[in-house]
Amino acid sequence: MACESHVYESPPEGAAVDWTIPQDWAAYSQEDHHTWDLLFERQVEQLPGRASQAFLDGIDVLSLSKPGIPDFEELSEKLMELTGWQVVAVPGLVPDDVFFDHLANRRFVAGNFIRRPDQLDYLQEPDVFHDVFGHVPLLANPAFGDYMAAYGRGGLRALEFGSLNKLARLYWYTVEFGLIEEEGALRIFGAGIVSSHGESIFALDDPSPNRIGFDLKRVMRTNYRIDDFQQVYFVIPSFEELLRVTVETDFAPLYRELENSSDLAPDDIDDDDTVITIGTQAYAEAKANGARAASAG
Numbered sequence: 305m306a307c308e309s310h311v312y313e314s315p316p317e318g319a320a321v322d323w324t325i326p327q328d329w330a331a332y333s334q335e336d337h338h339t340w341d342l343l344f345e346r347q348v349e350q351l352p353g354r355a356s357q358a359f360l361d362g363i364d365v366l367s368l369s370k371p372g373i374p375d376f377e378e379l380s381e382k383l384m385e386l387t388g389w390q391v392v393a394v395p396g397l398v399p400d401d402v403f404f405d406h407l408a409n410r411r412f413v414a415g416n417f418i419r420r421p422d423q424l425d426y427l428q429e430p431d432v433f434h435d436v437f438g439h440v441p442l443l444a445n446p447a448f449g450d451y452m453a454a455y456g457r458g459g460l461r462a463l464e465f466g467s468l469n470k471l472a473r474l475y476w477y478t479v480e481f482g483l484i485e486e487e488g489a490l491r492i493f494g495a496g497i498v499s500s501h502g503e504s505i506f507a508l509d510d511p512s513p514n515r516i517g518f519d520l521k522r523v524m525r526t527n528y529r530i531d532d533f534q535q536v537y538f539v540i541p542s543f544e545e546l547l548r549v550t551v552e553t554d555f556a557p558l559y560r561e562l563e564n565s566s567d568l569a570p571d572d573i574d575d576d577d578t579v580i581t582i583g584t585q586a587y588a589e590a591k592a593n594g595a596r597a598a599s600a601g
């Protein structure tokens with residue numbers, strides 16, 4: 305996930321100065337590996353025809369269907385050959401500058417713990433399933449790998465401008481919850497969707513959310529919710545185009561401009577939007593009504 309908050313001020317005991325820790329693969333229990341296998345099988349079953357081809361290809365070339373939690377060293381060896389990326393373990397969320405520095409140097413930081421068997425469908429912090437199954441397959445794709453490294457450099461720059469909240473929306477609506485158009489159909493690629501059993505159906509099939517063509521400035525104006533399925537998804541035309549527009553745009557003037565423009569709510573539709581589907585927002589409204597009814601007692 306995008307790191308907006310963090311738990312520690314300095315690397316905790318046992319972590320290196322760059323905050324990495326050993327994955328300690330040998331320490332996983334049978335139950336841990338079994339949890340991975342359950343999550344993996346559930347997802348691969350429903351992803352063909354839903355997930356971006358680049359994501360499915362990544363699962364194949366990285367041999368992720370091998371049973372058990374992947375060994376980061378083995379993964380890194382394969383990734384290094386393909387796109388120069390590595391996967392390194394960290395103890396939970398790390399400070400923003402540390403996170404960006406790793407990305408800029410093609411090191412993807414992943415949590416090494418796995419959720420408990422009673423948390424298959426939902427958990428607050430990213431675990432190894434979200435981080436590795438969700439994020440790593442696309443790092444085998446050259447354009448997406450370049451995008452993530454560029455994002456790390458852009459993150460360091462956004463910190464200097466004090467505009468990280470704007471840039472974080474780009475990460476959220478692409479890396480975590482992005483959709484892509486492939487062969488005339490919508491596909492999911494965001495890690496938050498592909499690693500979620502419920503949202504990988506909802507994001508494509510549910511009539512509730514809006515689906516809008518990707519526009520850099522539009523995305524950076526849009527708030528997001530972290531507590532439930534998204535109310536809007538943005539659709540990129542290709543990873544190459546996402547890479548091109550983000551690398552070719554100087555964000556500094558954009559950040560200045562955005563300081564003086566109002567934010568959009570997740571369910572707002574803007575005049576300039578390329579609307580793909582206008583959602584009913586029925587899912588979000590039912591949730592909000594349920595919450596109100598519950599608090600009214």
Ligand code: PHE
Binds near residue numbers: 556
């Ligand atoms: N071009 C951006 C800037 O000027 C950096 C960036 C690249 C951000 C790719 C995100 C993704 O800050």
Ligand code: FE
Binds near residue numbers: 438480
């Ligand atoms: Fe994530």
